[in-house]
Amino acid sequence: MPKQEVMDRTVGFLKKNLETMPQKKRLEYLNQKLRGVIQYAYKNSQAFKSKMDSTGLKPKDIQTIKDLENIPITKKTELMELQKKNPPFGGFEGVPVTEMRRIFISPGPIYEPGEIEFNELGWAQGMYAGGFRPGDIVINTFSYHMVPFALQMVDNSLHRIGCVIIPTGIGNTEQQVNILKDFKATGYCGTPSFLLNIAEKAEEMGFDIKKDLNLRVGFVAAEMLAESLRSKLEEKFGMIIRQAYGTADIRCLGYECIKKNGMHVPDDKIVETVDPNTGKQVGPGKTGEIVATTFDKVYPLIRFGTGDLSILTETPCPCGRTSPRLLKILGRVDQATKVRGLFVHPGQVDEVASRYPQIARYQIIITRKDQKDEMIFRIELKEEVSQPEKLKEEIGGSIRDVMKLRGEVLFIPKGTIPEGAKKIEDQRSWA
Ligand SMILES: [Zn+2]
The missing domain is CATH 3.40.50.12780 (ANL, N-terminal domain)
Structure with a gap:
């Protein structure tokens, strides 16, 4: 068996x-691990050392997760550029290549130091x-x-x-x-x-x-x-x-x-x-x-x-x-748009819409009125519903739930949203 x-x-x-560590203990644990890897990377990863040096930071300046904010983010494009300039790993590796057990190649191409x-x-x-x-x-x-x-x-x-x-x-x-x-x-x-x-x-x-x-x-x-x-x-x-x-x-x-x-x-x-x-x-x-x-x-x-x-x-x-x-x-x-300081993403728009089988097509319009962002969720329904106000209220609740923002819900006639329309249409003018 x-x-x-x-x-x-x-x-x-x-x-x-x-x-199952209590949260406070977890934070201490992670901060301690962080200090360790910062010290290590500064000593052993050339790319990380240059990044720290270019901002004038020393390992001792990074004691907690909050301190991490001071280190510039490394983007994938930067990784690729540095690998081209300084092959194979752009100086991001923390041990000599001869000590690695495996090396991997991801689309890009990006070379990845494998594990020891x-x-x-x-x-x-x-x-x-x-x-x-x-x-x-x-x-x-x-x-x-x-x-x-x-x-x-x-x-x-x-x-x-x-x-x-x-x-x-x-x-x-x-x-x-x-x-x-x-x-x-x-x-x-x-x-x-x-x-x-x-x-x-x-x-x-x-x-x-x-x-x-x-x-x-x-x-x-x-x-x-x-x-x-x-x-x-x-x-x-x-x-x-x-x-x-x-x-x-x-x-x-x-x-x-x-x-x-x-x-x-x-x-x-x-x-x-x-x-x-x-x-x-x-x-x-x-x-x-x-x-x-x-x-x-x-x-x-x-x-x-x-x-x-x-x-x-x-x-x-x-x-x-x-x-x-x-x-x-x-x-x-x-692909994201910022509304009232928060990101709104097409995936969130889809998520709200997916909760309501009555919705045929949909689009979000962002406008600006009295120096404030306004978000309108425009919806074409498959067919008329018996209690449109109730449905609007429910959809409004889902918008708050998914996007953490308030938005107006507007039912519009079929065929109003043009073919190939953007899921989030930003109509704000900043003039
Ligand atoms: Zn769980």
């Missing part, structure tokens, strides 16, 4: 003492929180060559938990179905869309997905996960599916726990949300760019700007983990 059938996937921690010994915690914490347990037999369908994700991050993390890995890589859907069946594999790592391909292929091959396959747990990343697709797959397979977020350079920055309540920041990173124009922290509850710092010594990125927007929250999670959480990734910084 497979051991995993009797274990509870919904409770427990990979690193209980770290994951893999000690990244985030993905493993995420997989465990999402239900993976020792003894799970897992197909890893991410691509194994060049890029670091499948081998360095997913494979190593599964091993850390104690799972058995079948490194299947991408494609070969029919063979993957047979592998799942023959090994009674319990775990899946890959994109949500490839899991759907597997489901469809299995059905085409005449299998009863729940009876003939044994998938119990899935870890998905690298793609937006629509809630409708998640529930469809969870229902089809009878499995738990959780997602995580990160980048190739700085690895895991957030993972969902079983409560599906935003994404917990792993205990080996510092994540700030900042105003991309000033680099200042916006604090919990407000939209900002995700900027991250890792404690990794091989590749010690400090204040790396991801270009993604999200909101941090510190409210307690019922799973017992005390780390802050990123509420969903809202989209890219360069």
Whole structure:
């Protein structure tokens, strides 16, 4: 009998003492880790030292997460430019290249110093929180060559938990179905869309997905996960599916726990949300760019700007983990518009609209009246509704809930919003 059938996937921690630390203790812990990596990177990473020197900062000036605000953000474009000027790593590496165990190449191209010994915690914490347990037999369908994700991050993390890995890589859907069946594999790592391909292929091959396959747990990343697709797959397979977020350079920055309540920041990173124009922290509850710092010594990125927007929250999670959480990734910084000092992103507009099946088409208009920004949510309904005022009020509530802003809701006749209209139309004039 497979051991995993009797274990509870919904409770427990990979690193209980770290994951359940009281918030004050967590802050002290992170500040201490931060001081360590700042000292280390200043001494060993040429690119970081030049950055500090150019602003006149010394390692002793960075004592706390708040002090991080003084260090300029490193953007991906800067990373690429410096790599070109000073190949291969632009001086961002923290150990000599001859000491590295692996080196990876991401699209860009960007060269990534690999691990000496893999000690990244985030993905493993995420997989465990999402239900993976020792003894799970897992197909890893991410691509194994060049890029670091499948081998360095997913494979190593599964091993850390104690799972058995079948490194299947991408494609070969029919063979993957047979592998799942023959090994009674319990775990899946890959994109949500490839899991759907597997489901469809299995059905085409005449299998009863729940009876003939044994998938119990899935870890998905690298793609937006629509809630409708998640529930469809969870229902089809009878499995738990959780997602995580990160980048190739700085690895895991957030993972969902079983409560599906935003994404917990792993205990080996510092994540700030900042105003991309000033680099200042916006604090919990407000939209900002995700900027991250890792404690990794091989590749010690400090204040790396991801270009993604999200909101941090510190409210307690019922799973017992005390780390802050990123509420969903809202989209890219360069697509966002600032309204009354807060970022509004097309993804948020979609989220509000997705809550109401009565909505056919929609668009947000931003205007300026009496020196104040005004936001109007223009909506074409599929058909007339019996209580339009009540619906308007509900949508207004969702706007406040999702965007943390007040907006006027306006029902407009069908065909008013032009084809190809922008989701957020900024009509403000600053003259
Ligand atoms: Zn949680």
